[in-house]
Amino acid sequence: MNVMVVGGGGREHAIIKAIRKNPEVKDIYALPGNGGIAQDAICVNVDAEDLDGVVEFVRGHKEVIDFAVIAPDDPLCMGMVDAVEAEGIPCFGPNKDAAIIEGSKAFSKDLMKRYDIPTAEFETFTDMDDALEYVQTCKIPVVVKASGLAKGKGVLICETREDAVQAVKTIMEDKVFGASGDTVVIEEFLEGPEVTVLSFTDGKVLIPMISSMDHKRAGDGDTGLNTGGMGVVAPNPYYTEEIAQQCEEEIFLPTMIAMNKEGRTFKGCLYFGLMLTEDGPKVIEYNCRFGDPEAQVVLPLLDSDLLDIMKHVHDGTLEDADVRFARDEATCCVVMATEGYPGKYGKGFDIYIPDDIKDHVYVAGADLAEDGHLLSNGGRVLGVTERGKDIREAIDKAYESVSKIKFDHGFYRHDIGQRALKAL
Secondary structure, eight states: OOEEEEEOSHHHHHHHHHHHTSTTOOOEEEEEOOTTGGGTSEEOOOOTTOHHHHHHHHHHTTTTOOEEEEOSHHHHHTTHHHHHHTTTOOEESOOHHHHHHHHOHHHHHHHHHHTTOOBOOEEEESSHHHHHHHTTTSOSSEEEEESSOOTTOOEEEESSHHHHHHHHHHHHTSOTTGGGGSSEEEEEOOOSOEEEEEEEEOSSOEEEOOOBEEOOEEETTTEEEEOSOSEEEESOTTOOHHHHHHHIIIIIHHHHHHHHHTTOOOOEEEEEEEEEETTEEEEEEEESSOOTTTHHHHGGGBOSOHHHHHHHHHHTOGGGSOOOBOTTOEEEEEEEEETTTTSOOOOOOEEEOOGGGGGGEEESSEEEOTTSOEEEOSSEEEEEEEEESSHHHHHHHHHHHHHTOEETTEEOOSOTTHHHHHHO
16 A cells, blocks of 8 residues: 655655554655655655645556645645545545634634633734734733744734734734734733644544643744744643643534534534633644644654554544554653754754664654765754653653763753653
């Protein structure tokens, strides 16, 4: 069996490594992949957001591709699942109608409001003057969001009214996020521990995966600029069995049912970004795919076959799937990034990974040198993940592996998982 995976980051590397465990899998095609993924798949030089290019590749390889996984948000929201399935190739991932749950924050917030799914209070604006008038009287601090996709950067937390005014102008007037900022969502600032819960769903059954705790700031002690994620641990100790039950009843299943009622049945990985507030769990955001780097800690704890689960999701038979996680163990992923990230950074720096830990390293941004070692080609470059009997052991093992890697001009946080240990 041959599989096509669209995407080229650490998340896709984690998916590919998990799929590779299926004994029936022969070849995996990664579009475009990267230098690290090239050691586990056949990389094809087609950009993940090149819809026509992906379809052209599929048309030329129909006889060898049996299943496809569309992993990143942009291709999902542009309708790549629809396009690939129109060529006769079954896909894991939501169609365009369902992917709107991430593609439009205005849609998802309205969905939660209409179906009584707990979330922050909010208002939506398409006119900048109306938005500016609103931030003169709303509660402060406040959160200003570009409604569309913005590579995870379209959320601005505003501590003052001046910050809020500037945020609205930055998004709607300066268009720093392009058309994604034509509509803004201005919402209540929530406080409490954050939790991410990924879930498999076929629109009839929803199976939550193990919870996780991300670390967004670039520096130790949660200092510095926000990033795409500098590390993550699983499970999240704040996410108790009682809270999990509450989320399933008040958030997870109601969301699945709401999407069905909207005629937008969601089949794939539905991501719940949650805030555990004093008033109970509330949704911060939905994503229509595996999180990055959350996938790098959740999938290593999956003790059953990922590809088999994905096929059941596509077929609408998730209730028959074998979905087992090592719920008595833990994982820690430490991200190694290039100096300067998330600002300006260089490329082409040497990376050497010892053979004994290569299976535990997910490559997000690197090219392959002629002699087989890696050269950095991105901000977040590596995700080093280890599994342990508990969070402390997973953290210790992850940092031990990080210490073995030579990455010129690389850096990483030294405190991934410390908040989780304090919570315990």
